[in-house]
Every structure is written in structure tokens, then in C-alpha cells.
Amino acid sequence: MDVDDLVARARDGAPRALARLITLVENASPHLREVMAALNPLAGRAQVIGLTGSPGVGKSTSTGALVTAFRKHGRRVGVLAVDPSSPFTGGALLGDRVRMQDHATDPEVFIRSMASRGHLGGLAWAAPQAIRVLDAAGCDVILVETVGVGQAEVEIASLADSTIVLVAPGMGDSIQAAKAGILEIADIFVVNKADRDGAHQTVRDLRNMIALADRGLDEWRPPIVTTVASRGEGADEVMEALDKHCAWLTGTGTLRKRRLARARDEVEAIAVTALRERMGDLHGDRRLDVLAAKVLDGECDPYSAAEELVSAVTDDGPR
Amino acid sequence: MDVDDLVARARDGAPRALARLITLVENASPHLREVMAALNPLAGRAQVIGLTGSPGVGKSTSTGALVTAFRKHGRRVGVLAVDPSSPFTGGALLGDRVRMQDHATDPEVFIRSMASRGHLGGLAWAAPQAIRVLDAAGCDVILVETVGVGQAEVEIASLADSTIVLVAPGMGDSIQAAKAGILEIADIFVVNKADRDGAHQTVRDLRNMIALADRGLDEWRPPIVTTVASRGEGADEVMEALDKHCAWLTGTGTLRKRRLARARDEVEAIAVTALRERMGDLHGDRRLDVLAAKVLDGECDPYSAAEELVSAVTDDGPR
Numbered sequence: 001m002d003v004d005d006l007v008a009r010a011r012d013g014a015p016r017a018l019a020r021l022i023t024l025v026e027n028a029s030p031h032l033r034e035v036m037a038a039l040n041p042l043a044g045r046a047q048v049i050g051l052t053g054s055p056g057v058g059k060s061t062s063t064g065a066l067v068t069a070f071r072k073h074g075r076r077v078g079v080l081a082v083d084p085s086s087p088f089t090g091g092a093l094l095g096d097r098v099r100m101q102d103h104a105t106d107p108e109v110f111i112r113s114m115a116s117r118g119h120l121g122g123l124a125w126a127a128p129q130a131i132r133v134l135d136a137a138g139c140d141v142i143l144v145e146t147v148g149v150g151q152a153e154v155e156i157a158s159l160a161d162s163t164i165v166l167v168a169p170g171m172g173d174s175i176q177a178a179k180a181g182i183l184e185i186a187d188i189f190v191v192n193k194a195d196r197d198g199a200h201q202t203v204r205d206l207r208n209m210i211a212l213a214d215r216g217l218d219e220w221r222p223p224i225v226t227t228v229a230s231r232g233e234g235a236d237e238v239m240e241a242l243d244k245h246c247a248w249l250t251g252t253g254t255l256r257k258r259r260l261a262r263a264r265d266e267v268e269a270i271a272v273t274a275l276r277e278r279m280g281d282l283h284g285d286r287r288l289d290v291l292a293a294k295v296l297d298g299e300c301d302p303y304s305a306a307e308e309l310v311s312a313v314t315d316d317g318p319r
Numbered sequence: 320m321d322v323d324d325l326v327a328r329a330r331d332g333a334p335r336a337l338a339r340l341i342t343l344v345e346n347a348s349p350h351l352r353e354v355m356a357a358l359n360p361l362a363g364r365a366q367v368i369g370l371t372g373s374p375g376v377g378k379s380t381s382t383g384a385l386v387t388a389f390r391k392h393g394r395r396v397g398v399l400a401v402d403p404s405s406p407f408t409g410g411a412l413l414g415d416r417v418r419m420q421d422h423a424t425d426p427e428v429f430i431r432s433m434a435s436r437g438h439l440g441g442l443a444w445a446a447p448q449a450i451r452v453l454d455a456a457g458c459d460v461i462l463v464e465t466v467g468v469g470q471a472e473v474e475i476a477s478l479a480d481s482t483i484v485l486v487a488p489g490m491g492d493s494i495q496a497a498k499a500g501i502l503e504i505a506d507i508f509v510v511n512k513a514d515r516d517g518a519h520q521t522v523r524d525l526r527n528m529i530a531l532a533d534r535g536l537d538e539w540r541p542p543i544v545t546t547v548a549s550r551g552e553g554a555d556e557v558m559e560a561l562d563k564h565c566a567w568l569t570g571t572g573t574l575r576k577r578r579l580a581r582a583r584d585e586v587e588a589i590a591v592t593a594l595r596e597r598m599g600d601l602h603g604d605r606r607l608d609v610l611a612a613k614v615l616d617g618e619c620d621p622y623s624a625a626e627e628l629v630s631a632v633t634d635d636g637p638r
Contacts, residue, residue, distance in 0.1 A: 037620035044617065054373060128621075256615075263621070264611035268598060270625035275594050275632075279587065292583035296575075298363065301356035302448075302582070306589035313594075314633045 003031055007038045010137050013076070015110055021133045022080075022112055025126050036129060042136035044259075046078070047246055050160030051145045052185075057168040058192045062229040062238075063145050067103050069235040070141050078134035078142040079111040082127055110134065125273055127159050128266040158265060161258060162187045162245045164238065167206065169198035183209055186222045188241045194226035194234070220248055278313050287312065322350055326357040329456050332395070337429055340452045341399075344445050345433060355448060361455035363578075365397070366565055369479030370464045371504075376487040377511040381548040381557075382464050386422050388554040389460050397453035397461040398430040401446055429453065444592055446478050447585040477584060480577060481506045481564045483557070486525065488517035502528055505541045507560045513545035513553070539567055597632050606631065 009017035024032055051066075053059055063079060070077050103109040114130055127144065134142045144160055165186035189210075191202050206224050223241050227234030249255035279288060291308060294300035328336035343351055370385075372378055382398060389396050422428040433449055446463065453461045463479055484505035508529075510521050525543050542560050546553030568574035598607060610627060613619035 033620070033622040036622055040614065040620045041617040044615070259615055260608070260611050263614040264607055266621050267610050267614060267624040267628060268595065268607060270621055271598060271628040271632075272591055272595060274625060274629050276587065276591060279590060288583055288587060289579070291586050292579050295359065295582040295586060296363070296578055298360040301352070301359045302585050302589055303352040303355055305586040306593060309586060309590040310593050313590075 001031055003034045003038070007035060010039070010133065011042065013107075013110075013137050015107070018078075018110055018133060018137055019112065022114060022130050025129045025133065026114060028125075032129065036132065039132050039136035043132045044135065046131075046135040046139050046142045047242075048131055048135075048142045048144065048159065048161045049242060050163040051143055051166065052163065053166030053168075053192075057166040058229050059145055059166055062164075062166055062190065062192055062227065062235075063143055064103070065227070065229045065232045065235040066143060066238060067109055068232060069239045071103075071106065071108065073239075075140040076108045076138055077110070078137070078139035079109070079145065080127070080130055080134065080142065081111075081113045081145045110137070110139065125266075125269040128262060128269075131159065159262060161249060161255060162242055164188045164190055164242075166190050166192050167202055168193045169196045169202045183213055187220060187245050188238065189222055189224045190234075190238055191224060191226045192229050195228050199226065218252070220245065220254075275313060279309055320350055322353045322357070326354060329358070329452065330361065332426075332429075332456050334426070334429055337397075337452060337456055338431060341431055341433060341449050344448045344452065347444075351448065355451065358451050358455035362451045363454065365450075365454040365458050365461045366561075367450055367454075367461045367463065367478065367480045368561060369482040370462055370485065371482065372485030372487075372511075376485040377548050378464050378485055381483075381485055381509065381511055381546065381554075382462055383422065384546070384548045384551045384554040385462060385557060386428055387551060388558045390422075390425065390428065392558075394459040395427045395457055396429070397456070397458035398428070398464065399446070399449055399453065399461065400430075400432040400464045429456070429458065444585075444588040447581060447588075450478065478581060480568060480574060481561055483507045483509055483561075485509050485511050486521055487512045488515045488521045502532055506539060506564050507557065508541055508543045509553070509557055510543060510545045511548050514547050518545065537571070539564065539573075594632060598628055 006017050006020060010021050021035060024035060029035075049066075051059060051063055060081070063081075067077050067079065103111060112130075114126065131142055131144065163185050165182045165188070167182075167189060169191070189206050191199055191206070193199070203224055203226065210222060210224075223244075225234055225237045225241055227238060229235070246255075249258070288309065291300065291305040295302050295305050325336050325339060329340050340354060343354060348354075368385075370378060370382055379400070382400075386396050386398060422430065431449075433445065450461055450463065482504050484501045484507070486501075486508060488510070508525050510518055510525070512518070522543055522545065529541060529543075542563075544553055544556045544560055546557060548554070565574075568577070607628060610619065610624040614621050614624050
């Protein structure tokens with residue numbers, strides 16, 4: 001593989017080169033190291049936006065509407081649809097991608113679904129590297145869309161400069177919403193399907209939740225934007241809210257703090273993955289399997305087993 | 320702390336001792352090692368059941384109904400409500416626990432919410448240890464209830480012998496369901512709120528999904544049980560399905576395979592946590608922060624940074 005050529009073409013924004021590089025990330029290619037070293041100095045200019053919410057709130061439609069809004073302003077857009085929920089079904093998001101066909105022929109829009117399934121390092125390992133690929137390729141905006149509520153959502157929030165949490169009317173009461181921890185990760189709330197019954201109530205519930213959170217005066221207070229993404233309504237307002245948040249991030253120095261935390265997480269995830277691989281491979285044998293069997297049979301407690309594993313890895317030293 | 324005394328009381332099933340031990344797990348207490356060494360030989364007898372589904376499907380109500388069913392058969396039950404979604408709001412599940420009040424005075428039922436928030440090792444680290452506490456304390460059945468769709472769901476499936484996926488009518492179409500990867504983790508599907516409109520359609524959708532999955536003849540084919548948990552309807556049928564699955568697991572040797580994988584994950588999670596702590600602490604300084612800043616400023620690529628970190632940890636050897 002000619003990494004230099006691939007990187008050069010990706011820098012020019014060639015969609016095939018971009019797709020190829022993200023496949024390298026998905027497959028944890030040994031070439032990645034070289035690729036990231038070449039791309040890293042070019043990255044850091046894109047605005048990274050996370051977009052999350054429960055199944056059925058209209059994430060893909062909203063992403064599509066946002067892409068249209070950004071394109072009207074001439075910005076080059078990368079979309080990364082991450083599916084961390086399933087370690088099995090890589091193609092699960094394809095159905096949604098159909099809804100993004102409007103942008104399929106626009107050379108300034110790059111859309112890609114990415115699975116982090118089965119991967120040792122998971123989302124924390126793969127997503128920042130895929131973002132770097134799009135960033136270095138000159139995307140002004142990178143939208144990272146993820147399914148679901150839960151740990152993945154929190155991880156997405158830590159990847160993005162700004163996180164949009166999508167909510168739809170009638171998708172569960174505010175207690176359920178609070179439970180999912182969305183308040184803590186949302187920089188902007190979007191109530192989609194705002195033409196439906198209950199939209200006002202949802203906005204009210206969110207407003208109360210935000211008020212109760214009792215943030216300090218210097219803190220960002222997440223705005224609530226209403227949209228009907230299927231008709232493109234409200235996308236401009238979401239973009240405005242994003243720009244305001246971006247200005248706040250920059251003005252307060254929060255942007256650098258968030259990005260430092262992101263780089264920290266990425267470096268740690270790569271290091272942990274390297275160490276985990278070493279644990280699995282150790283002496284080409286199945287030491288971890290043997291230790292697990294001992295724990296299961298009550299011959300060894302899990303801490304002693306883990307200690308044996310750690311000693312073996314660290315005593316070996318770097319290979 | 321008198322660990323021996325605490326363990327002895329937990330073995331007798333004393334609720335306070337159990338609660339105390341699970342708090343030690345939550346807080347990653349340094350005493351845990353000793354506790355787990357004492358408990359490990361006593362564990363391995365409980366049937367571990369995972370229960371998951373999107374917010375609003377009735378997880379807590381279903382858990383309550385299942386507890387009632389198990390109690391009718393004289394089984395001692397432990398309930399662990401894990402909230403992996405929020406690293407921030409530990410008390411978020413308290414609202415639900417109100418619905419479990421029926422069992423609050425039953426000494427043979429132990430109910431506990433557990434947060435894995437902010438924790439280095441997360442759910443993979445904490446949950447197996449909490450399960451071991453309940454197992455060693457003589458629980459015949461341990462119900463692990465978790466919120467949400469996503470990575471946490473997959474993790475729960477890997478913790479449990481049998482996983483119940485709860486679905487409710489009108490909570491999104493089958494494509495959305497497939498997207499969340501629930502088919503791969505479900506041993507038993509429960510359509511709750513089966514008295515509502517659309518229940519038949521939901522059952523049909525699930526049946527089609529299962530048929531399409533094209534499992535081999537020797538594979539387990541997840542049954543679909545309908546319930547109205549708020550009235551206790553269907554709980555006995557769920558219990559029957561669980562018993563059948565348990566017999567299948569044992570008969571095919573799958574039980575040991577699943578538990579071996581669980582022990583493997585646990586040992587690895589403890590080892591990785593130890594190594595991550597070492598990375599963070601190294602020389603009492605902020606080496607990872609310095610490396611992250613270099614990556615952010617384009618002075619160093621993330622792989623070189625990670626390599627420096629790994630070398631530092633492994634060269635130091637065990638402390």
C-alpha cells in the first residue's frame with residue numbers, strides 16, 4: 001500500500017481515499033500509525049459536532065437537514081455515522097443512509113457509516129482517528145451521528161466540540177430523559193417532529209430540567225431548538241445555535257480543554273489497546289483463558305489472576 | 320474494616336453486609352481484592368439473568384413481576400439495577416425503585432441500584448464483582464437490569480447467563496430494533512404492555528426478524544413472551560422460558576463457555592484498570608496530559624505518544 005499517495009489524495013478530499021482510510025481505521029490496520037503521523041499536523045481545524053438521541057427521534061433525517069444548511073453556507077461537510085451498539089451487524093445503518101441520498105452526488109459532502117464492532121479499543125479508539133481523517137481532508141464541519149442512549153452517548157459527547165441531543169415528543173417522560181444522563185452531555189437540545197402532539201410539553205419538560213440543573217452564570221446553558229427535519233424546518237436555527245456554542249467554546253478556552261481531554265483519551269485508548277493485545281498474545285499462548293478457567297473453578301481470585309497477567313506483560317518489557 | 324466479619328455476614332445474606340460490599344465495588348475500594356478472594360470459592364451457583372430494553376418499555380415493573388414469580392417458587396433473588404448511561408447522576412434510578420416497594424420487606428429479596436459512573440473500568444469491571452457478591456450470598460437468581468440501547472446492552476448480555484430483551488408496542492419499527500443489535504443479544508424476547516395497540520404487530524415483527532436470522536438447528540431460537548407486567552401477567556411464562564434456556568445452556572455446554580468468557584473479561588478488565596491507573600499516576604506527574612498537548616499541537620502523533628506511555632509503564636515494572 002502506498003500510504004503517502006493515499007494521504008495525499010485524502011488531503012485533496014478524494015472520496016475514495018477517505019473511504020479507504022476510514023476502512024483502515026475500522027480494520028485496525030498496521031498502516032494506521034503511519035497514516036496518523038502524516039495526517040495529525042493537518043488536523044485541528046474542523047468543528048466536530050456530535051448528534052445523538054434514542055432510536056426513532058429522527059437522527060438521520062436531522063443530519064441530512066443539517067448537511068443541507070451547512071452546504072448553503074459553502075462549508076465542506078463530513079458525516080460519520082457510528083454504530084457502537086452492535087458488535088455484529090456492520091451494515092445495520094445502511095437503511096438510514098438511503099435518507100441521505102440528496103447529498104450523494106455533492107463532492108463537498110462525505111458520508112460514511114462506521115462500525116466499531118468487535119474492536120479491542122472500541123469507539124474511543126476508532127472514532128478520533130476517523131475524525132482526524134475527515135479533518136485533515138479539509139472538512140469544515142464533521143457531524144458524528146450515533147444511535148442510542150447509554151455509554152456510547154457519553155463517549156460521543158467526549159469526542160465532539162458540541163453535542164446535539166435530539167428528542168421527539170412522546171418518547172418518554174422527563175424522568176426517563178434525566179435517567180439517560182442527556183442533560184449532562186447536551187450542548188444543544190433539538191426537539192424534532194415539533195409538529196406532533198406533545199411538542200410543547202417536551203420543550204417545557206426540557207426547560208424545567210435545564211433550570212433545575214442550576215448551572216453557574218459562566219456556564220453554557222443549552223438552548224432548545226424545535227425542528228421538523230423531514231421538511232428541513234429549523235435546521236438554520238440549529239446551525240446558529242451551533243455557531244453560538246462554538247464562539248462560547250473558543251471565548252472561554254473550553255474548546256482547548258475539551259480537545260485536550262479528547263487527545264488524552266485517544267492516546268490512552270491506543271496505549272490500552274496495545275497492552276491488551278500484548279496480554280492476549282502473551283507467549284503466543286492462551287494465558288488469559290487459563291487464568292479465566294481458574295477463576296471460574298474457584299482456584300484463583302480475579303485480582304490475583306489480573307496481577308499475574310499484568311506482571312507478565314510488564315516484565316516482558318516492550319517488544 | 321473487618322473484611323472477614325463483613326464477608327461472613329454477607330454469606331449469611333445479611334442485607335446490610337451485602338449493601339456495604341456493593342458500595343465497596345462502586346467505590347473501587349482497596350479492600351475489594353481481599354473480599355473477592357474470600358467470596359470467589361462460594362460463587363458460581365446463581366442463575367444470572369440480564370434484563371434490558373429502551374427507556375419506557377417497563378423494565379422496573381417487569382423486574383418486579385419476575386421477582387414475585389421467583390419468590391412464589393421459593394427462590395432467593397438479588398436485583399442489581401445498573402445505570403451505565405450516566406457517569407454523573409448516581410441517584411437517577413431511585414424513582415424506579417419506588418415501584419419495587421412490594422419486595423422491600425422480603426428478607427429473601429435484595430435490591431440494589433449501582434452506578435458505574437466515572438469509574439476507570441466501568442461496567443465490565445464493577446458488574447461481575449457485584450454479581451459475585453450476590454452469588455456468594457446465596458442468591459438463587461440474580462436479575463441484572465440495565466437502561467438503554469447500546470454498548471451497555473451488549474455488555475449486560477456478556478455478563479448474564481440469559482438475557483431478556485424487553486420491547487413495547489409502538490416503540491419504533493423493526494428496522495430500528497435491528498439497528499440496536501438486540502437480536503444478537505436476546506435469549507428471550509418479552510413484549511410488555513401487550514394489552515396495547517400494536518402488540519400483535521410487534522410480535523410479528525420480532526418473529527420475522529428471528530426467522531430471518533437463519534440460525535442453525537443446534538442454535539437457541541429466542542422465544543417471544545407477551546406480558547402486562549403492571550398486572551403481573553405473563554411473569555410465570557417468562558420464568559418458564561428462562562428455565563428452558565437454562566436447561567439448554569447446561570445441556571449444550573454453552574453455560575460454561577459463557578461463564579469462561581465472563582471470567583476472561585473480568586480478569587482483563589481488572590488488569591487493564593491497574594495498567595491505566597499506572598499510566599495516569601506515572602512518576603506522580605501528568606505525563607499523559609503533556610503527551611495529549613503535543614498531539615493536539617501537531618508535535619507528536621497519537622501512536623508515538625501512546626508508545627511512549629506504554630514504554631514508561633512496562634519499563635517501570637510492577638511497583
